[in-house]
Amino acid sequence: MLNNSSTEYGLITIFIHWISALAVLSLFALGFWMVDLTYYSSWYKTAPDIHKSVGILLLFLTTIRLLWRFWATMPAPMPTHQQWEHQSARWAHRIIYVLMLAIMVSGILISTADGRGIWVFDWFQFPAVGELFDDQADIAGAFHQYAAYSLIGLVFIHAAGALKHHFIDKDSTLTRMLRVKR
Amino acid sequence: MKKHLIAAVMSSAMLAPMFVANTASAADYVIDTQGAHAFIQFKVSHLGYSFVMGRFNDFSGDFSFDASKMDQASINVDINTDSVDSNHAERDKHLRSPDFLNTAKFPKASFKSTSVEDKGDGKFVVNGDFTFNGVTKPLAIDAVMIGEGDDPWGGYRAGFTGTTHFAMKDYGIKMDLGPASANVELELVVEGIKK
Numbered sequence: 001m002l003n004n005s006s007t008e009y010g011l012i013t014i015f016i017h018w019i020s021a022l023a024v025l026s027l028f029a030l031g032f033w034m035v036d037l038t039y040y041s042s043w044y045k046t047a048p049d050i051h052k053s054v055g056i057l058l059l060f061l062t063t064i065r066l067l068w069r070f071w072a073t074m075p076a077p078m079p080t081h082q083q084w085e086h087q088s089a090r091w092a093h094r095i096i097y098v099l100m101l102a103i104m105v106s107g108i109l110i111s112t113a114d115g116r117g118i119w120v121f122d123w124f125q126f127p128a129v130g131e132l133f134d135d136q137a138d139i140a141g142a143f144h145q146y147a148a149y150s151l152i153g154l155v156f157i158h159a160a161g162a163l164k165h166h167f168i169d170k171d172s173t174l175t176r177m178l179r180v181k182r
Numbered sequence: 183m184k185k186h187l188i189a190a191v192m193s194s195a196m197l198a199p200m201f202v203a204n205t206a207s208a209a210d211y212v213i214d215t216q217g218a219h220a221f222i223q224f225k226v227s228h229l230g231y232s233f234v235m236g237r238f239n240d241f242s243g244d245f246s247f248d249a250s251k252m253d254q255a256s257i258n259v260d261i262n263t264d265s266v267d268s269n270h271a272e273r274d275k276h277l278r279s280p281d282f283l284n285t286a287k288f289p290k291a292s293f294k295s296t297s298v299e300d301k302g303d304g305k306f307v308v309n310g311d312f313t314f315n316g317v318t319k320p321l322a323i324d325a326v327m328i329g330e331g332d333d334p335w336g337g338y339r340a341g342f343t344g345t346t347h348f349a350m351k352d353y354g355i356k357m358d359l360g361p362a363s364a365n366v367e368l369e370l371v372v373e374g375i376k377k
């Protein structure tokens with residue numbers, strides 16, 4: 001039920017997957033929109049605060065997710081898929097994790113370059129790393145932007161693959177990430 | 183003993199050309215940015231309730247003057263705009279972006295004086311061309327002579343302060359901070375060491 005088996009995903013993996021998906025899509029949309037707000041928009045201050053808070057919570061979740069992934073049983077790739085499909089899916093997943101981590105770390109490097117920590121909502125302050133290299137905020141900012149575009153591109157391909165398996169091949173690739181078998 | 187003598191001879195031999203240069207161009211000064219005895223500070227209203235202050239950390243320049251002939255004085259300053267510092271990483275990143283200073287495209291701002299009006303009493307007005315965000319326009323700085331004289335380390339220094347202001351729109355700055363924040367005030371402290 002909670003744990004994965006060698007053929008099925010359990011509730012923990014499914015829950016983390018969909019929460020993360022929701023967070024990544026929302027963070028992208030929010031980030032894309034907030035950088036063009038005018039100074040007198042009521043969101044000018046609020047939107048970046050939410051973006052940073054949710055982003056840091058996602059960093060925690062992703063750390064737990066990666067630990068869980070190494071520790072837990074993961075279901076084998078779908079036996080009906082081709083070898084190249086297994087390989088490309090595996091690499092897509094790896095690159096998604098790397099991009100997510102890189103985006104979240106670069107986001108933190110933008111905001112904390114002056115030694116100020118980041119308030120996660122009003123709950124706690126994430127500590128500042130300070131200025132580790134010259135022009136940190138600008139370099140991390142450009143990286144953050146293009147890495148986020150790349151991630152969304154890859155997420156699109158990832159989702160298109162899942163939908164293709166569901167609607168064209170009519171296999172259980174998508175459904176096994178949606179519901180728990182007993 | 184011998185060592186001291188050699189050191190004394192060598193150092194005076196090295197210093198001699200500096201004294202010669204001193205008398206040759208008596209009225210030229212380099213702005214002491216090396217020792218950070220010069221400041222370019224800006225001040226912009228925040229919502230009409232308060233101010234944001236900041237400065238440019240990296241600039242250089244020189245001036246030339248004679249206190250008795252102030253109207254013949256001149257000054258040139260070059261500013262590296264990406265050194266803008268308002269003590270907030272996210273805001274500074276925004277200030278460097280095309281919304282404000284566009285520092286990738288216009289990394290330099292400069293002020294070159296064209297004329298100086300002596301107002302007496304140590305006060306004067308420096309007229310010049312101010313290039314900022316790729317736009318060049320005339321700008322007048324109200325300046326005050328603070329003092330001049332020997333410093334304790336063998337040099338000769340002279341110092342001034344200046345204030346001026348301009349509308350951000352006049353220099354093509356895109357971001358609209360609202361009506362209360364349309365202008366930037368500049369506060370300058372310029373200390374020079376005689377060349």
Ligand code: HEM
Pocket residue numbers: 024027028029031032035048051052053054055056058059100103104105106107108110111118141144145148149151272275
């Ligand atoms: C996977 C998670 C994330 C995604 C998909 C994401 C996406 C984005 C996007 C698309 C932008 C707009 C980029 C632009 O057009 O300049 C942005 C901006 C920004 N993000 Fe994120 N972000 C994530 C996580 C984070 C985190 C964890 C932080 C920091 C705690 C953060 C801080 C920022 C900041 C400060 C900006 C504004 C950059 C600027 O001033 O140009 N982000 N983000």
